[in-house]
Amino acid sequence: MQKLKDFAHGALVPVLLLLLWEAGSRFGLFSAVLLPSPTAVAIKWWAYLLPMQPQEAGQSTLAWMLSGELLHDAYSSLYRVIAGFIIGAGLALPLGLLMGASPRIYDLFNPLMQILRPIPPIAYIPLAILWFGLGNPPSFFLIAIGAFFPVLMNTIAGVRQVDGIFLRAARNLGVNQWTMFTRVILPAATPYILAGVRIGIGTAFIVVIVSEMIAVNDGLGFRILEAREFMWSDKIIAGMITIGLLGLAIDTAVSRLNNHLLRWHRGLEH
Amino acid sequence: MNEILINNVEKVFKTPGGNVVALKDINLTIKEGEFVCLLGPSGCGKSTLLNAVAGFQPPSAGEIVIEGxxxxxxxxxxxxVFQEYALFPWMTVGQNIAFGLEIQKKEKAEIDLTVNQLLDLLHLKDFRDRFPKDLSGGMRQRVAIARVLALDSPIMLMDEPFGALDALTRRNLQDELLRIWEKLGKTILFVTHSIEESIYLADRIVVMTYRPGTVKRDQYVDMPRPRDPSSAAFNDLKRELGRLVMEEQQRHANDELKLAAVD
Incomplete structure (x- = not known):
């Protein structure tokens, strides 16, 4: 009952806004081309979700149900985010661990990182196209850059803040350097690293939408730009809502993973 | 022989304000199975000496020799065993205790056996799968003691292990420690600034001076255990050691006031 109340409380503002918007559209306050009514957007979103072709012979019902444009776009975008993120974070994590653990390696790489870090991933678009042409590769490249720096900076900070008492206790127990790294420094740094992962995924998600506007012909970013060319503002908004939902889903998944991996950590509810 | 030989140990810390002689002319022989307390006010170098024996900070001069x-x-x-427990918070109680054995590449079955025995010994059985954050200070220190016992090392070093605990938990753990020490025959070097704790526990109390840290008194405690803190003998010794420690504490306080005046 309390949950229902909380939900109603949280839904109050969005619902009120939707009602105003709908009413405004009905009374002709907004141009239907520039700002279609919520119902028009919902109808378009539904059509976008449903399969475009009738079920073919030999096609399974599930495959058919999942053959809609929206699901295809969402899958393409998600695939790019994950692939690009894995490349970026996969490079940032070992480098960050090394830079955090060794002042010499830090001094070696830090100047370069400080110069590259302020360059927004979007500024790499021209190079990305020159180097990788069209299709997924330039997207992967841009997303990897977007994910790289948050993970790198947090990993460095995470390794550096490891409490000396853990290192002393581990040395006392007789660990060698490798075990110190894998069993003590890495887990002690996970709260920071995972915070970097969360920021990195968020950046990757921003970059994927931008990258899809330049070099590919599917994905949510591509779809809303395409819709603009046809003045389909209902589809643009439907696409944007899908982007929001997908982003929320990704963030929820990462946050769940966080809570699981950090179940030992003080100050976390689980 | 697992004696700890401390020969002419000196430790100098270089600080921006000049060199600080933390330890000077320390000569001690700690016999196998002996329970020795290092007693003194803050800044007397008792933890520095313990860290030197642990190998964290080797002495500037002199040497510490164990088994040749x-x-x-x-x-x-x-x-x-550290005052701050130093348990690995990402490991459960069982994993913390097992860690030292895993490093030594012991068989899994053997590790399990040892961990179970230690959980029993320290009354931690129901906490095996808990994380340290869910435990009280006293329970955490039990786990830290179990973790060290798992190593089966002949020597245990304890750096004010019960300093952060309330008085009742403290007495409780002191009794546990004595029980374990009597059962397993470890050599224990135990740092404390509590006079009562040192008399309650130790075979021998080494009172240290404030800067430079030297041995002020090497006092054997010849009372049967369990010792009664309200007995006359206990209190005579407490008074005597209290006088010694307070002399050093006064020097420490004067020094701090002087420093504050310079500031």
């Missing part, structure tokens, strides 16, 4: 070997680095033959 000069101590230069930390090692599992000298398990240490």
């Amino acid at each position: 070997k000069k101590i230069l680095a930390p090692g599992p033959d000298r398990g240490m």
Whole structure:
């Protein structure tokens, strides 16, 4: 009952806004081309979700149900985010661990990182196209850059803040350097690293939408730009809502993973 | 012989304000199975001496020798219990205790057996799968003691292990420690600034001076255990050691006031 109340409380503002918007559209306050009514957007979103072709012979019902444009776009975008993120974070994590653990390696790489870090991933678009042409590769490249720096900076900070008492206790127990790294420094740094992962995924998600506007012909970013060319503002908004939902889903998944991996950590509810 | 030989140990810390002589002319022989307390006010170098024996900070001059070997680095033959517990928070109680054995590449079955025995010994059975954050200070220190016992090291080093605990938990753990020490026959070097704690526990109390840290009194405690803190003998010794410690504490306080005046 309390949950229902909380939900109603949280839904109050969005619902009120939707009602105003709908009413405004009905009374002709907004141009239907520039700002279609919520119902028009919902109808378009539904059509976008449903399969475009009738079920073919030999096609399974599930495959058919999942053959809609929206699901295809969402899958393409998600695939790019994950692939690009894995490349970026996969490079940032070992480098960050090394830079955090060794002042010499830090001094070696830090100047370069400080110069590259302020360059927004979007500024790499021209190079990305020159180097990788069209299709997924330039997207992967841009997303990897977007994910790289948050993970790198947090990993460095995470390794550096490891409490000396853990290192002393581990040395006392007789660990060698490798075990110190894998069993003590890495887990002690996970709260920071995972915070970097969360920021990195968020950046990757921003970059994927931008990258899809330049070099590919599917994905949510591509779809809303395409819709603009046809003045389909209902589809643009439907696409944007899908982007929001997908982003929320990704963030929820990462946050769940966080809570699981950090179940030992003080100050976390689980 | 697992004696700890401390020969002419000196430790100098270089600080921006000049050199600080933390330890000077320390000569001690700690016999196998002996329970020795290092007692003194803050700044007397008792923890510095313990860290030197642990191998964290080798002395500037002199040497510490155990089993014919000069101590230069930390090692599992000298398990240490820290005041801050220093449990690995990402490991459960069981994993913390097992960690030292895993490093030594012991068989899994053997590790399990040892961990179970230690959980029993320290009354931690129901906490095996808990994380340290869910435990009270007293329970955490039990786990830290179990972790060191798992190493089966002949020597245990303890750096004010019960300093952060309330009085009742403290007495409770002191009794546990004595029980374990009597059962397992470890050599224990125990740092404390509590006079009562040192008399309650130790065979021998080494009272240290404030800067430079030297041995002020090497006092054997010849009372049967369990010792009664309200007995006359206990209190005579407490008064005597209290006088010694307070002399050093006064020097410490004067020094701090002087420093404050310079500031």
